[in-house]
Amino acid sequence: MSSRPVILVVDDEKNTREGLVRALRGEYAVAEAENGQRALEWLETHAADVVLTDLRMPGLDGMALLSRLLGRDAKPIVILLTAYGSVETAVEAMKRGAYDFLAKPVNLDRLDLLLRRALAERRLGDENERLKAQLDSKYGFENIIGTSPAMQEVFATIRQAAPTRATVLIQGASGTGKELVARALHQCSPRRDGPFIPVHCAALAPTLLESELFGHEKGAFTGAVERRRGRFELADGGTLFLDEIGEIDPALQVKILRVLEERKFERVGGTETIHVDVRLVAATNRDLRARVAEGAFREDLFYRLHVVNLTLPPLRERTGDVVLLAQHYLKTLAAENGKKPPAISPEAMDVLQAYAWPGNVRELRNVIERLVVLGTGDRLTVADLPAAVRDGAAGGLAIPSRAGRVLRDAERQLIADALRRHRDNRTKAAQDLGISRRTLHRKINEFGLRAPGDA
């Protein structure tokens, strides 16, 4: 950058404001405003790269200022300053698009780091955005296949969340693609040249997991013959993927919470404080909110992880994607096995679509792999499919009775009407119909109703 980045400091407390201006001046061009309203006035005639704003201010507060700023074309990076006890509001602000927040009194070293990173990410992000727009394929995104509305929503969230350092919680049943999504988040982020470090939290006993995550010093416990760096250290500058986070022991939950809040920790048996810059992505196939209700998972950690939430729908709720995935795997797995991809009969494809896929995409992939490896002909029919899939699908394929058809037609009509009435706003349409948004999604898929305005 040829000229210095511009920072606008917004705070009603004169001392805080002046302290920040003094600290930042020199490296940055700094302006100040004593409340949200003044900040907006200043921004009418000036541009800022970063707006550093207090949350609680008389008149237009930090949250309201954020909303107004994000509606603009040239969005500044917004960093919030929060007093003790307003972390939840700050988390809410991050969901709405704030870059990050800092607790007051502001630690200037941390502020300095945060600003450098935010500005660097923005420069990379702009470039990334352009590249991505060109590369997105017709059938999905970053190796994730799917054109169903539910998956389109997932892609949109990935695009939005990837450039930020917000923690992402991925929920979904086994085999729905959680790890794939975690990798996509890393790949689309400014950290993509940094490490992507996965940890399967359920695979290790709590004490082992602790030293796996945080490392240990020589002699920390029997068998610790050497100092070892943990995954948090290894992921510095990149993304740490905590898989099966719902299984983590309460004592470790506390430690993870601390790293998220303070970005520092000590190795097991060590005293040296280690600072890391890690973006955390977590996944679970459990209902984490229910675990919180049971007292098995800390609520504060849940909120920290849940800044961005991605829920992957089961495969049976996106039958259109079954076709795409089946074709994709027929092609790629045949190629891997040095075979010509077989054609598949329409009846066999119907069976694949009618089956419930309890193991989701992983199960579909395995079924196709078996067909490709064991198959001899160049055309797959229903008879080639595994018995479990054929039998499981039989219920779903039964020819609907006349009464059933009439009911289905009526249902389809009701849903189409509600969508039209609410101009494809699914939340409102679902409310109107008295069903959940999720159910509405499924029905839209099932009936092949498209809602272009709701992508």
Ligand SMILES: Nc1ncnc2c1ncn2[C@@H]1O[C@H](COP(=O)(O)OP(=O)(O)OP(=O)(O)O)[C@@H](O)[C@H]1O
């Ligand atoms: N939408 C998709 N497009 C292409 N491949 C997919 C998709 N979803 C999942 N897969 C594939 O299915 C398999 C399982 O995916 P993944 O490991 O990401 O699931 P998971 O949700 O992490 O499962 P688990 O909870 O069992 O760990 C992988 O081989 C992955 O590549």
Ligand SMILES: [Mg+2]
């Ligand atoms: Mg997984």
